[in-house]
Amino acid sequence: MRPGIAQVLAALVAAVCFVLAFVAAGALLISGLFMMAGLAAVAWLAWTMIRRVRWWGHLKGLRQRGRDKPA
16 A cells, blocks of 8 residues: 555654754753654654545455355
């Protein structure tokens, strides 16, 4: 399963936010904000990928039930 463009961008944003959070570790507020932004991007990425996997599983189940029906 290929990730979508939005998912790749979210992963890149999360990576940049985590790097900026570690760079700005001296400034607690800025570091916390970037860490929260990175966590939000990772959470959104995981949520979209889980939703996609569940949808593909549902679609596979529908196809399988269609094949199993007696004609």
